[in-house]
Amino acid sequence: MRPARTPGWGVASTLAAPALALLIALTVSTAVLAAVGASPSRTYLTMLEFGVRPDSLVSAVNRSAIYFFAGLAVAVSFRMNLFNIGVEGQYRFAALLAAAAGTSFDLPGPLHLAVVCLVAVLAGALWAGIAAVLKTWRGVSEVLSTLLLNYVATAVIAFLLAEVFAAGSATGSTPELPPSARLPELDGLLALLGVSLPAGAHLGGAVLGAVVLGVAVHLLLTRTLYGYDLRMSGLNPAAAHAHGIDPRRMIIITMLVSGGLAGLAGLPDLLGNTYRYGVDFPSGAGFTGIAVALLGRNSPLGIALSALLFGFLERSALILDIEGIPKEIVTIMQGVIVISVVVAHELARRMDRRRTARLVREGAPATPTAPATPAGPAA
Amino acid sequence: MRAATPRPWWRRPHVVGPVLAVVAVLLAVSMVRTLTGTEALTGSGVVGATLRLAVPIGLAGLSGLWSERAGVANLGIEGMMIIGTVCGAWAGYAYGVWAGVLAGVVGGVLAGLLHAVVTVTFGVDQVVCGVAVNILAVGVARFLCVVAFNGLPGAGATQSPPVRGTIGTISLPVLAGGWGTPDLLGRLEQTHWFLLSDAGGILRGFLHDVSWFTVVAVALVLGSVLVLWHTAFGLRLRAAGEHPAAADSLGVPVQRMRYWAVLVSGGLAGLAGSYLVTVASNVYREGQTGGRGFIGLAAMIFGNWRPAGTVGGALLFGYADALQLRQSTAVHVLILLAAVLLWMAAIVGLRRRPRLSGVMALLGMTAFAVFQTTDAVPTQLVYATPYLATLLVLVTTAQRLRMPAYVGVPYRRGGA
Structure with missing residues (x-):
């Protein structure tokens, strides 16, 4: 049962938890910085100064598009209490196949781009589908199978690169994608808004895709029958089953x-930055995506905000090495944020529950309202 | 009717099952080693x-x-x-x-x-x-x-x-040659006898x-x-x-x-x-x-x-x-071993789960075909062996397991 809320209380408690988490993260990182002999205030000021430069902001936004997609992927499964921890392997496998597909045929402009994106989606779904089948067919926990499949993906990618897609290439990567398969840059759009970018900085087209997709996923989760089934399966699997929702079908579709x-x-990296898939293709976004989804409470808007925060943190950390401060402090910050946000939400939920109990005791009519926080494993 | 006396511990199912399994695996490994000459196995x-x-x-x-x-x-x-x-x-x-x-x-x-x-x-x-x-x-x-x-x-x-x-390390004296004593298991292993040398080699690996x-x-x-x-x-x-x-x-x-x-x-x-x-x-x-x-x-x-x-x-x-x-070349032989083990499992389960047995026999056949038609597992894929083995084991065992009933459930007094 959802606790009753008075208007305004829901928003406050939704925002209070992330704010508290950020505060804890700042405290911890301040302590850590002080412990290793770096000045915390100088560190934060340097980061902020560098981070808000226009080119830094553009780069942070570009980065956050990657984390947004990864976070969204994790969140969709989390909403159903499925733990897809294998986004890392899925997106790298997908990027390789997309890179290979993009160079193997030629199509006019947008069509080429669309096909490359479609290949990436299908490849990612295929890799995640293995875990889904193992779960529905043999009851293998998807937490372990998706994790182990990350390592298998590393091996398969190395094999496919060396023996199939980049065989005989001196660089060890797939050939460069033709311009028709690349993402357009959005600098023109910014210029329309009256923002001019410094030389060398470009806003990637993936950002627009992220916005569109975020809205689409929001609608999918809140306005479709599938989204209803998914949320119901996550909130109460037994009730969902009794309601006629086939859990196996939901597991397969959701994965x-x-x-x-x-x-x-x-794709943001492949189609907007490297244009080829090689052994040095950027990795790690899958794990950051888990952190982003947890911080964003599995809702598209929250994920967008936390992806922007992570992108900003990572970009502004780049200056620290020049200043002689280990930039790895940011990875600690991210980890602390994630842990404290789940704790803060649990505390907020308990407070809510106690408040409801008090209201019920005092005989106030409990008015059911829509849940302000999306349900999920972190709820 | 006589009251059932408890079975001695060595005849209880949770002891007999694993022991039989170990013996079966040892037999299979020994067979595959002798057939393919992969002594490393x-x-x-x-x-x-x-x-x-x-x-x-x-x-x-x-x-x-x-x-x-x-x-x-x-x-x-x-x-x-x-x-x-x-x-x-x-x-x-x-x-x-x-x-x-x-x-x-x-x-x-x-x-x-x-x-x-x-x-x-x-x-x-x-x-x-x-x-x-x-x-x-x-x-x-x-x-x-x-x-x-x-x-x-x-x-x-x-x-x-x-x-x-x-x-530091330690070897068991007499059996595995610790402190200058003879290495009996080592000698047994060198003879390459069917089953005996396999057991000897495995024991020596654990003791040397x-x-x-x-x-x-x-x-x-x-x-x-x-x-x-x-x-x-x-x-x-x-x-x-x-x-x-x-x-x-x-x-x-x-x-x-x-x-x-x-x-x-x-x-x-x-x-x-x-x-x-x-x-x-x-x-x-x-x-x-x-x-x-x-x-x-x-x-x-x-x-x-x-x-x-x-x-x-x-x-x-x-x-x-x-x-x-x-x-890494021996990983290729693992495919044959998997085939043999799958066939063994198929025979064991024939009476109780005929359909699963059929699937296993078929998988064994596929594994055997793969073994026959390829020469080696590509080096990049060899890296995935432990992870794939883990997945395979989870697939075969996941459904007949019993985990502690309340794993994953936070406990609060009064259920709040």
């Missing part, structure tokens, strides 16, 4: 959707 | 490497066992191991190798404390917390590595300087040049069995995982039991991490754990949340890893 979204996470 | 070299690689996996599995038996899912084992590696490498460099082992345990316990506070006290979803612990651990290790090792000789941005000193660390790990497994199944403390701890409300009503301090379990779990995971920097290698490297924490969890699941089974699972995954590392 495929999650994997498909994961497949997109490699 | 049961050589004491590979078995010794199996043992060395199985120790961290087994300790990680034991770590999971402690935690999950008390009802706390621990997916943060990988992260706790990472903390163990970086702490172990730091103390090992500064104060010597055994200090490193101890520091690894301390680091793991601290990480376990975090998991305990978040999951037991605050009641956060245990899987989520485990994942978060892993994310945090990677960050902490990266930061500590830069702060502690920067500028030291032999260190890099993602690597520590070498640990000082090594942990065994690290003292491994001896400690084996003692810890035995100690865990003793504590968890033969003391009141262990009974209470397991009660917290099987039915916390019932345990609470009988006066068991559920939360305190869960704290103990997760702290021990963290310590064992940290120990597994320090093994990687003191025995398996002598430096800390980023990404060194390579998912062993998760493989350890899989070993525990394979072992049905029991110590003996966990050790069996760890040895199995260690074997896949050892074969992959020492003789």
Whole structure:
């Protein structure tokens, strides 16, 4: 049962938890910085100064698109109490196949781009589908199978690169994608808004895709029958089953959707930055995506905000090495944020519950309202 | 009618089954070795490497066992191991190798404390917390590595300087040639007799040049069995995982039991991490754990949340890893071994599960066809052997397992 809320209380408690988490993270990182002999205030000021430069902001936004896709992929599965921890393997596998597909045929402009994206989605879904089938067919926990499949993906990618897609290439990577398969840059759009970018900085087209997809996933979760089934399966599997929702079907579909979204996470880099897939292709976004989803409470808007925060943190950390401060402090910050946000939400939920109990005791009519926080494993 | 007398322990099903399985596997391995001439399959070299690689996996599995038996899912084992590696490498460099082992345990316990506070006290979803612990651990290790090792000789941005000193090894006298005595098993192994030499080679692998660390790990497994199944403390701890409300009503301090379990779990995971920097290698490297924490969890699941089974699972995954590392060509023979084992399983299950048997026989046939038509497993794919073996084992065992009833369920008095 959902606790009753008075208007305004829900928003406050939704925002209070992340704010508290950020505060804890700042405290911890201040303590850590002081412990290793770096000045915390100087560190934060340097980061802020560098981070808000226009080119830094653009780069942070570009980065956050990657984390947004990865976070969205994780969140869709989390909403159903499925733990897709294998986004890392899924998006790298998808990026490789997309890179290979993009160079193997030629199509006019947008069509080429669309096909490359489709291949990425299908490849990501395929890799996640393995875990879905193992779960429904043999009851293998998806937490372990998706994790182990990350390592298998590393091996398969190395094999496919060396023996199939980049065989005989001196660089060890796939050939460069033709311009028709690349994402357009959005600098013109910014210029329309009256923002001019410094030389060398470009806003990637993936950002627009992220916005569109975020809205689409929001609608999918809140306005479709599938989204209803998914949320219901996550909130109360027994009730969902009794309601006629087939859990196996939901597991398969949700893992495929999650994997498909994961497949997109490699595209901002592949189609907007490297244009080829090689052994040095950027990795790690899948794990950051888990952190982003947890911080964003599995809702598209929250994930967008936390992806922006992570992108900003990572970009502004780059200056620290020049200043002689280990930039790895940011990875600690991210970890502390994630842990404290789940704790803060649990505390907020308990407070809510106690408040409801008090209201019920005092005989106030409990008015059911829509839940302000989306349900999920972190709820 | 006579009252049923309890069967002697060696005839109980949970003893007979595994023993028969071991004998069957030994037969299959011996057959495949003789047929293909791949002596490495049961050589004491590979078995010794199996043992060395199985120790961290087994300790990680034991770590999971402690935690999950008390009802706390621990997916943060990988992260706790990472903390163990970086702490172990730091103390090992500064104060010597055994200090490193101890520091690894301390680091793991601290990480376990975090998991305990978040999951037991605050009641956060245990899987989520485990994942978060892993994310945090990677960050902490990266930061500590830069702060502690920067500028030291032999260190890099993602690597520590070498640990000082090594942990010694021991061989069993007479059987495996310790202290200058004859090496009887070694001679038996050299004869390449069917079955006898295989048994000899495997035994010698377990008894020859065994690290003292491994001896400690084996003692810890035995100690865990003793504590968890033969003391009141262990009974209470397991009660917290099987039915916390019932345990609470009988006066068991559920939360305190869960704290103990997760702290021990963290310590064992940290120990597994320090093994990687003191025995398996002598430096800390980023990404060194390579998912062993998760493989350890899989070993525990394979072992049905029991110590003996966990050790069996760890040895199995260690074997896949050892074969992959020492003789990658032998991995190809594993496909044939898989075919033989699948056929054996098909025959065993013919009467009770005919359809599954059919599927298994067919899979065995496919594996055999793959073995016949290929010459070698590509080197890049050989790397995936332990992970694939883990997945395969999960696929075959996942449905007939029984985990502690309340794993993953936070406990609050009064159900609030």
